[in-house]
Amino acid sequence: MTTPVKFFQTNEREPFRRIRVPPTHRFGSDDPEDDKPSLGVKIDGKGYDCGCRSIKDYDQKIGKKIGSDISDTLAKVIPFYTAFRGLQSGLSAFAKTIPLIGPKIAELVDDADPVKALLKFFGGKIDALLVESLFRNVPAWVSVLRNAPTAKDFEEQEVQGILVRSHQRYDGVPFSQWHRWYDWSFVVAPVGPSADLIGDGNRRRTEGGDSEQTRLNLDSRRYERHWMPPSANIDFSIQCEWDLGAIDLPVPPGPGQDDQSDHGAFFNPGRLQRDWGWPMAGQYFWAGGRSVYDCRGTTSDDKDRGLHLNQLRPLKAIATARFEGFLFDENRAPVQAIQFFFFASNAKPSGGDFMFKSLTEVDYEFVVQLPPGGFGVQSDDPRPIGSLPRFTLNTIDIGRRLLVHVTSEPFFAGVHNPLRSAAIKPVVTPVFTVPGRAPTHAHVLVPLSQLPRGQDNFGVVVTLGWHDPTGILAADVFEVVIDFTSIEVHDGKESGEAEWFVNFGANGRWFQRLFKFPSPSAGRPLAIPIRNASVTLFLARTDAVAVACHGMEEDGEGDEFNRPIDEQNLEEPPKDAPKSKWEEFLQASLKSRKLRLAKTIEVPTGVDKNGNLERERIEMPFVGDPVEWGRDVDQPNLPRTTADHAKASEVARALFLRTANYLFDANDPIGLIDQNVFDPRQPFGRQNDGVDTPNPHRIAEILTKIPIGGTLACQHTGYATTRLGRMGTLGLEEDPVEFNENDPRERHEAKIDYILRYSVTVRRPRPRGEPPPPPPPVPPVPPPPGPDPTIRPDSVFVRVIPGPSIAAPSVNVRVVPGPSIVPPSVTVRTVPGPSIEPPSVNVRTVPGPSIRPESVIVIIRKS
Secondary structure (H helix, E strand, C coil): CCCCCHHHCCCCCCCEEEECCCHHHCCCCCCCCCCCCCCCCCCCCCHHHHCCCCHHHCCHHHHHHHHHHHHHHHHHHCHHHHHHHHHHHHHHHHHHCCCCCHHHHHHHHHCCCCCHHHHHHHHCCCHHHHHHHHHHHCCCEEECCCCCCCHHHHCEEEEEEEEEEEEECCCCCCCCCCCCCCEEEEEEEECHHHHHHCCHHHHCCCCCCCHHHHHHHHCHHHCCHHHCCCCCCHHHCEEEEEEHHHHECEECCCCCCCCCCEECCCEECCCCCCCCCCCCCCCEEEEEEEEEEEEEEECCCCCCCCCEEEEEEEEEEEEEEEEEEECCCCCCCCEEEEEEEEEEECCCCECCCECCCCCCCCCEEEEEECCCCCCCCCCCCCCCECCCCCCCECCCCCCCCEEEEEECHHHCCCECCCCCCCCCCCEEEEECCCCCCCCCEEEEEECHHHCCCCCCEEEEEEEEEECCCCCCHHHHEEEEEEEEEEEEECCCCCCCEEEEEEEEEECCEEEEEEEEEECCCCCCCEEEECCCCEEEEEEECCCEECEEEEEEECCHHHHHHCCCCCCCCCCCCCCCCCHHHHHHHHHHHHCCCCCECCEEEEEEEEECCCCCEEEEEEEECCCCCECCHHHHHCCCCCCCCHHHHHHHHHHHHHHHHHHHHCCCCCCEECCCECCCCCCCCCCCCCCCCCCCCCCCEEHHHHCCCCCCCCEEEEEEEEECEEEECCCCEEEECEEECCCCCCCCCCCEEECEEEEEEEEEEEECCCCCCCCCCCCCCCCCCCCCCCCCCEECCCCCEEEECCCCCCCCCCEEEEECCECCCCCCCCCCCCCCCCCCCCCCEEEEECCCCECCCCCCEEEECCC
16 A cells, blocks of 8 residues: 555544545545546535425415314314314424424414314414425435436445534434434534535525524534534534434343333443444544435525535445554553444435445445554564465564454344354555554555345454553553443423433443433432443543433334334225224324325214214325325426425325324433533633533543542533524523624523433553452451340361360350351261360351351360
8 A cells, every 4th residue: 555645644533534435425536646536516505406395395285275174074083183182282382493483383373272273273374384394304305416417326425524413313204214213413524625525505504594593603612613623613514314223123121221122233221232432422433325415404495595404314334433442362451552443234225215236336445543652672573474375474564563353243233134243354454654663554444345245234343553562551551440320310301201211421332221200390300320331441541531421301203203114004994884993093004103195085974863874085194005205205307296296295294194193292302411512601612610520531630630449420411402493403502691693702501401420430450361359358247235146056066186085165156247057967076085075165146147057167176
């Protein structure tokens, strides 16, 4: 491999680079030595031209039909729909989430009558609510290069940069035509030429008259500015999303969980078992995926002016790295190392049944920075050097031997079509940047083209470090134990019992817990213990402990996500069936996450005065054909016809009614804890207050607070988070104090959702082969006050040393706390010599658990 050029140079913050990116995977060139042309087309943000729908495409007749047709017939035919009488509170809350017009709609909803008047209200006066919140999801994503003649060749794009945020989303369209599960969202601030992937919609997302969006951009405390490149802001970032259900199987219920489960093979529902190194905010990150416009986020409803956010969705592969100590087989103690993680999957469809052709089309190459300590006076490699193949090595490195550990084991379980073995292995080659010195980087080739046919996921961890026979490199590496102990809830997000799905972790190890608890009253937080969430790792003084936490309070929206994906086989009842059978028919269709269109059917509505059964033709929702992406959602031919828009309007109507089915009760996000989040209660530039622990927290700094072997109590505060603006960016839920929108340093009051508590213990690791230290001595137990009960055992083993007869003294045996004494059979043994009488034996007991002694041996010697 040639010497890396300047752009490939890495550092602690950016420890690896993706190199030799195929021309069709980039909008700019990441490799100055590669003269092959890239796409070179600017992403202009014009999502409307690529298939995103505007509210102006909505068929108003569909909305009016909600009021004129459905309201009466649903209430008459299906008793289930009397639940609409309880919609107002949920609907009002739902309306308030819509930018600009939401509060006014909520006010009108609060004054509306239920059932018929409410549905007519939607159908006529404020049909924009239905359009604004749901019609934009039909479709939710379209290809950026849809109109390009070579669009298929440029379907996959790549980005690399610093992760601004990394969290599981709490929201989304729950039906299987859109999602298999919640998305994981990676928000990336790109570096280098991959910044060309940022389109005009992203760069200008604060335009278009959305004052709330403009405000959130000014308030830098909403974002992790420290991790962004200089002078960057949220407009200089791109979202990469991956449907977790398309990657893996649900995690089985574990400690702290009930009958529910969640997707995420990298989550640990109990003790730490899986370590995928799943990326956390602040890390360097690479991803490859489909380049799309997010149709839900636009700067304007005007098709001539509106721009859309572009993102990568779904992803095909991700990579990240972390500096961390590792115990190689060749060393006796852990040394500084770098762990490079790569994961690719094309297992299940997502984002409108989208899948890549295969995983074998591209081999991925990276340059990874090596940890310090590689240069020495001479090689410490004990293996002989000579000509191949007689000898294993034919070159000698002036310096320490580079150690390479490769494993795919963490990825063998939990994913669709799980791996049974590492079918391929990455090729690792040292990179020498200075002649005569040790390598500073390694070239890592992931040869996916060699995957066996039909294998649709692959993950690998490549750990790189140095041979350390003398223990010099290990001297500065510590064993660090991070023990999550409790979460102190301040706002349960629910008036009654709250259900919190909480994802938390440290240094790429993630745990998930479901907590059910009564929502705490104001001013009285509730402490909930966390069990079996401990992480043990090796860190050098320059390494750090990094903690993350996020999650959601799950409501009716979550109930929809928890329904099975499999389509139900529906059998329509006969026309003369009673109302109860029609209600069962409807309920059966609601048991699946398959979204279905309405169907016109003839159902009984009552009996006339002559006793004859009355029937009425109505359009019953959710019992028709399942929604198909290409036919009903994202029709392939552009421009779309009026009939296409009418079909999409029917889908939006079905989305609305299913949302009404769970009373618009959306999930609520809980506060996010990430590295380097500014404390919203402090002046501009302050990252932590006097209570919260620094995050990340370097080991060198921890050792200024505790001695080696000591434990430090730590905590982080999660502040209330909300969705802001039509772009849906997460920000802090603030209560402005004399807010000045032109001053980003303005202080705000922030609401506390919870406080995450944990401890960090730093100690010396035990070298391989060294026995563990003896346990500390048990202090003696003082005798209890008062007389002690005395018991006489049935057996005493008496050994007499040969000699004259002696009088045996009494023997007192004292029992400390333990199991109760169950004496064995009587045995008296003598050895040659004069006969003696067995001594008396008194056994004293003190209160405590019972013990079972085998025997009492008394040895009598002549004084």
